[in-house]
Amino acid sequence: MWKPPEKIKYAPDPGTWPSAEQAAGSMLYSPVQVGPVTLAQRTWVPAMVPWRATNEGFVTDDVLDWYERFALGKPGAIVIEATGIRDIPSGPLMRIGDDRFLPGLKELADTVHRASEGQTKLLIQCIDFLAIRRRPDPAKFIERFLQVTDEIRAAIGAEDWPEEAVRDHLTGLPDEELDGVIDSRQLESLRMGYREFVYDTHLPHIRDLPQVLPDLFANAAVRAQEAGIDGVELHYAHAYTMASFLSRTNTRDDGYGGSREARVRLPLEVFAKVREAVGDDYPAGCRFLSDDCIDGGSDVDDAAFYAVEFARAGMDFLSLSRGGRFEDAKQPGVGQAAYPYTGRSGYECMPAYISDSFGPFGRNIEPASQIRQAVREAGFETPIVVTGGVHGFELAESILQKGQGDIVGAARQALADPDFFLKMQSGCGDQVRVCEYTNYCEGLDQKHKVVTCKLWDRIELDDGQAKLTDDGKRRKTAPAWTPPV
Numbered sequence: 001m002w003k004p005p006e007k008i009k010y011a012p013d014p015g016t017w018p019s020a021e022q023a024a025g026s027m028l029y030s031p032v033q034v035g036p037v038t039l040a041q042r043t044w045v046p047a048m049v050p051w052r053a054t055n056e057g058f059v060t061d062d063v064l065d066w067y068e069r070f071a072l073g074k075p076g077a078i079v080i081e082a083t084g085i086r087d088i089p090s091g092p093l094m095r096i097g098d099d100r101f102l103p104g105l106k107e108l109a110d111t112v113h114r115a116s117e118g119q120t121k122l123l124i125q126c127i128d129f130l131a132i133r134r135r136p137d138p139a140k141f142i143e144r145f146l147q148v149t150d151e152i153r154a155a156i157g158a159e160d161w162p163e164e165a166v167r168d169h170l171t172g173l174p175d176e177e178l179d180g181v182i183d184s185r186q187l188e189s190l191r192m193g194y195r196e197f198v199y200d201t202h203l204p205h206i207r208d209l210p211q212v213l214p215d216l217f218a219n220a221a222v223r224a225q226e227a228g229i230d231g232v233e234l235h236y237a238h239a240y241t242m243a244s245f246l247s248r249t250n251t252r253d254d255g256y257g258g259s260r261e262a263r264v265r266l267p268l269e270v271f272a273k274v275r276e277a278v279g280d281d282y283p284a285g286c287r288f289l290s291d292d293c294i295d296g297g298s299d300v301d302d303a304a305f306y307a308v309e310f311a312r313a314g315m316d317f318l319s320l321s322r323g324g325r326f327e328d329a330k331q332p333g334v335g336q337a338a339y340p341y342t343g344r345s346g347y348e349c350m351p352a353y354i355s356d357s358f359g360p361f362g363r364n365i366e367p368a369s370q371i372r373q374a375v376r377e378a379g380f381e382t383p384i385v386v387t388g389g390v391h392g393f394e395l396a397e398s399i400l401q402k403g404q405g406d407i408v409g410a411a412r413q414a415l416a417d418p419d420f421f422l423k424m425q426s427g428c429g430d431q432v433r434v435c436e437y438t439n440y441c442e443g444l445d446q447k448h449k450v451v452t453c454k455l456w457d458r459i460e461l462d463d464g465q466a467k468l469t470d471d472g473k474r475r476k477t478a479p480a481w482t483p484p485v
Helices: 020-024 061-071 099-115 138-144 150-155 163-171 182-190 209-226 240-245 263-276 300-311 344-347 365-375 393-401 412-416 422-427 440-446
Strands: 032-034 037-039 043-045 077-084 123-125 232-236 285-289 318-321 384-386 407-409
Touching: 020 422, 020 440, 061 077, 099 123, 099 209, 123 209, 138 163, 150 163, 150 209, 209 232, 209 263, 232 240, 232 263, 240 263, 240 285, 263 285, 263 300, 263 365, 285 422, 300 318, 300 365, 365 384, 384 440, 393 407, 412 422
Parallel strands: 043 077, 043 407, 077 123, 123 232, 232 285, 285 318, 318 384, 384 407
Antiparallel strands: 032 037
């Protein structure tokens, strides 16, 4: 992963832990209305992909164990991992694109509600993504996939050469010469792996996304409702389809790209179809970016505009992330796919303990505050979920007290200690397993390995209770904690 050039090392600093009485009187542990439902507290576990589903996208016992462990910590809300809305192969990523996934999703909802004793609301993050392929072997790419154009022929003086001779010549060129011969899109496919863009409207299935996606998202939301899941979070963030429509990099010329009014059009149409399908009494909101954090991408002013439009449309909550884009991803190895959290924008999404002068904690708070202010000034009370490096009570409470957000989310800290919020509420903050922000978990995610936390995955491996990874070297969920009586 990219690291800031300053390379300043930080240790976590959760601050003073509250007593049970202080927690009871705090905003963090007060209820909040999210559309038609009430969260018992303003605590939120954002979506994290743990790579525990089957290759066909079904819920497994490991998936149930994963969410049950978070539910035992009784946060206000848990968001199920990014779940594919298309019925297409996508590896061990959960899917909701067909009714055959309903039994597993229903069991998941029942598991969370039972483990949390009804105190936690469960939402599901619904995602769409475009095709991305692994970085090819250069010789094979030039031999099999490169389109030999007139421009390429002219660049190497090979107008009259047979195509095979052109390919042979290109195979022998050093990288710096290829840079001046092959057009930027083909060069990216060679160096990074082929990837589809939302502005590839010469491809029929990309051109038709505005006609296809609203129904796909709506059908997924209906399935979530039928499964007993408490709400849906539309995934409009990071490197995926809907975020790419919102990004300034979206140059579509069909009314769905260019100006930010056009870029937000499809996200609004998707939400309208979802709302029509599930009704007003079912929570639906989205997660989107406060800042793309890439050159030429959307910034906080764009995000504030989108937030107001989402609120105006009737979204029940807005959850904010930042960065995590493909545009600045590190070049993958041959045979590997690009990973959208390896560049500067990826760092902004998941900042690590090696950081710059600002540090890794709370980098999304001020942007979220600006966005929330824009929503309030427009006359809407839509709750804003703030996430990013929150690992203590003082910071979480200050976000709420200062009006910088309405709900506080913690992903990596909740992974480090699924009882994080419950321990603070119980006056047992000194027992919290504090995240060190080494991004050990992110490294596993990048390799599509079962995601765990280094702070607990080697603990009590031989106690006979822990379920272990296939190699027997890591436990799959955090050890149990018993709250005080």
